[in-house]
Amino acid sequence: MRPLPKFQYHAPKTLAEAVELMNTLDNAKPVIGGTDLVPLLREAACRPSHLVDLNNVAELNYVREEDGFICIGATTTHSQVAASELMRKAPAVVDAVSRIGSPQIRNRGSVAGNLCNASPAADSAPPLLVYDAEVEIVSGDETAIIPLPELFAGPKINSLEPNELVTEIRFPVPPESSSSSFKRIARRKAFTLSMVSAAAYVEMEGGVCTEARVAFGSVAETPIRAPGVEELLAGKELDSQTISDAEEAAKQGVAPITDVRGTAEYRKAMCGVLLRRALNTAVGRLS
């Protein structure tokens, strides 16, 4: 383990200040909770010359509904999101953020930070993927909105330019006829990286699934959606045969690796099991 690199520290109070800093400083990184960044600094995995702390930018801390979207400000912590009344409309998100890490991690770590760290095991990713989340990115004078999948470029590599800041994550307010669930398996019952995770989103009408969205974590280089599984489910009654077919399709559709957190064969199989469990829970939540 190394001592923290000798960076300079900046604590802007407004978004404008933060954007300006990111634009002008060379080799700068934003920091919110630091729960991923600080360990990376100690491993000397990155050596920023400047840290721009966003925690004092009050305008970035919120969970709100706006223009048909549920919006999460960049500095909003997992604890804050988990406690949000509004987020109950997206149960899979609450499932994930209420159990990420430990209470201490949840009190510091932000959803935005979790996503920007871009680990394939990021627990907040599969739920937000099934809600078709978008990410607002600000740099210099520009604001861009990209679909969440485009944020992930590779394992622990995000697609942001060095001067870009994520300011908000948002997703369309889901219809009342929808629900979701997030499931994970880990090497022990608490506070450890997921071996496999799955999120399922369903819209049901008259016993038929009108739309299904499925995402997996820890089975690819990034968190991923599973369109093959989604197609299979759409327009069907979610009886045990359909769900069983979806389970099989889930397994076939992924090519995970073997590492200290599990074997490839196991991860494939668990995609199916977790998908089935997530679907059952999501459907159950609607009744």
Added chain:
Amino acid sequence: MEVSFELNGEPVTVTVEPYVSLLDMLRGEMGVKSVKKGCEQGECGACTLLIDGAPVTSCLVLAPQVEGRHVTTIEGLEKNSLMIDLREAFIENGAVQCGFCTPGMLMSAYALLRDNPHPSMDEVKMGIEGNICRCTGYTKIIEAILDAVERIAPE
């Protein structure tokens, strides 16, 4: 740089480099040794303290990030009645063996009971899931927290 914050209710200003963790600032610059260093990766909970009342692992917090905040270590809760109940429950239930995890564990337990005065056993386990103990196996710690619930004087 200078960092001004409140430590256990007292305003303090410390001159420290920004690349020093809150844990190192407390232990090094300020001589607060009750906060323990177990892993420096946010994985063991031994360094747990409260920032604005929320339990966090101080090894992941940068010193300047507590500017203007309230930081509470176990010394700050010594006379707090909930902490007194917890502390007595820990001691009397055999929940303290080597004691290295104890300050951090008590901080997490304190925050748990403060926010949820009647937790179920599962909620107790979840409340301390970020604190590793290698000596007790958690059983007496969980019993102590549930015992503390009984001791808390009704309002």
Added chain:
Amino acid sequence: MEYDKILSEILGRNDFLVVGKNIVRTDALDKALGKARYTADYIPKGTTLLKVYRSTVPHALIKNVDTAEALEVPGVEAIYTGADVTGNNQIGYALPDQPFLNDKKVHFIGDPIALVCARDEYALENAFQKISVEYEELPAMLDIDASLSEDAVYIHEGGNIALTTRIRKGDAEKGFSEADVEVEETYWSPYQEHMYLETEAAYAVPESGKVTVICNGQSPFLVREKVAHVLGWSLNQVRIIQALTGGAFGGKDDQGPVVAAYAAFAATKLGKPVAHVWDRTESVSYSNKRFPARIKYRSGATEEGKVTAVEVDITLECGAYANRAPFWLWRQTAHAAGPYEVDNCSVDGRAVYTNKVYGGSFRGFGDLALHFAAESQMERLAYELDMDPIEFRLRNVLRVGSRTTCDQVLDHSVGIEQCLKAVRDASDWSNHREPVWEGSKVRGYGVGLAYHGISTSRGTPDWSAASILLNQDGSVTYRTGIVEIGQGSPFGHVKIVSEIIGVPPENIRIELPDTDSTLNAKPTHGSRGLMLGGTAAAKAAIRLRENMASCAAELFEIPSERVQLSDGRAYDKENSETSISVRELAEEMYNRGYDPGAYGYFKAPKRFFDPETGLGVNYSVYTFAATVAEVEVDTETGEASVLRVWPAMDCGKAIDPLMVEGQIEGAISQGMGFALMENMELKDGLVINPGFKDYIVPSSMDTPQIEPSIIVEEPYRHGAFGAKGVGEPAIISVVPTITNAIHHATGLWFNAIPVRPWTMYKALKEAEP
């Protein structure tokens, strides 16, 4: 004297004051207030920091070490290598195979090469980047089979086998010929890391001709010996103060001397204080681990359920150095048949070097791996014979008069049968003979037994010592070399002393072990801290009591047999109105010439061991334990959860039942971790999971429901109040209890641990018809 009879014979009463009752341990308050000080807490700001520069390759000759550029780094104060050691460049424990600083070759990734002293971590980091070592790499022996193969490269001179062991008791082949069923399997038990919350640390302060080291560890006198040896100094030039230690489990017994020696050496060379604190990465990567072991085990039994023979072949993986291997392997060898009377035992063992992090002390000291094998075998035999696993064990357990694997006759204090019956009844075993399904989850029950010879083995002289000082105001100062590592043994001593001299525990202060003023109690390992250390405390207390009673008798004008000491007072047994406070008594003792200080030296009874046959009286006494567990397996995901555990232990006499239970519960957690989730991941000799993130230990959420510990008391004659050791016996049966429960639930046998979800899942799939 028979120490188990102190209450009746010496104290002349039937009721205990403090022994056997749950008394709040006196060190708990400071720990809960955050005031307790551990080694790193003593280090002043600005102290020179020391970090060990280590090998980055697993096996190589050192051709050159270039530190010139590193020495130029601002803030670097010194860099020492083997060439700077003027004393002895050797710190091996049992065998002289472990250089203090390697200058000829390196034997594992992490092998120490140089000590770098600098003013801060940044200077250290810069210096490290500028040190260059020229290696001539050798083929790395990365597993036992590589080390034993014909074209293996020798890691140390003399070959890759550090030692061998052997027991022949009776005639194994004859025993097998009498058997109706036979089972043979090979078991693998890997590394385990202690993961104590407090990492290794030492703070050394030199003065002219002396060095003082505050450090964490388990044996201050061993630390002193090793530090003096490296420095080439006399023992009285080295002062070791063993600070309160944040968990040890054996690991700090081994690392304590090494870490203290680095700090002491650098401090004396530099002429200024040096601080040496390991970070978690270092601790997990480089400190000693539980020795891995491969055990091939063949067992035979008759139809009636009598085990007639065992043939056990143990290959212990040392890693780079032998360290404790001779003691570890001999313990496994001497316990090989498990807690059963087996007339015919053939045991062969060998300890093999590999180019990986070395093994060493860890709670259980070889008996975990051994019992995983032995208890799995007993389970298999039971199933072969279609007998209830507990019934089958009851037909074979050791009893008073039985002979153990090493042909030691157990003449008293054998409580295994009671333990087994107790957990059988408490768990309602007979009503849980079938696995129970609920959806995809299935639950099973498993049983495991253990025995563990307390303290050191093979006839090694075993003794301990303690001292008590009754101060003029009636307060008491107690000194023991037994270290407080969380287990509470020193407090156990205080209770023993308190019981005997009648001063309440809160008025007896335990001083930190300090080799300048504390008597050598020998190490805090082998679960001997209370048993040996406590008996020495008892001896001292009995001596002091005599003087206190004599003085009180003089004051009361009665025979001293009538003096009772309790509640901080001395009484006339026949007239309780006649009494004096211990404060007044102490003053009188000083004035009247009654010695207020007492020293107790206790030597364990002589044991005999024949290294040729491996037979003899190997251990003073054994502690016995039994556990039953209910385990649930989710057959869809392969996850195993331990739901409930029923533990029982014969510890002779529970000096403090709450502390005994605390040891049992902590041990269950560590054993469960080892069985289900902990694993050292090495790639080409490099530890790739050096932290809590990927070395998974149980969290609060994994805690099973542990039923109240059933304490069986079969007193040990030579332990104070009959006490035997507790800390290690508590862990030994846990692994097979869990794997036997998994077998009951799923029908799967596992011969290797940990059984992690993907391993279980794969086995379940393969077992599907």
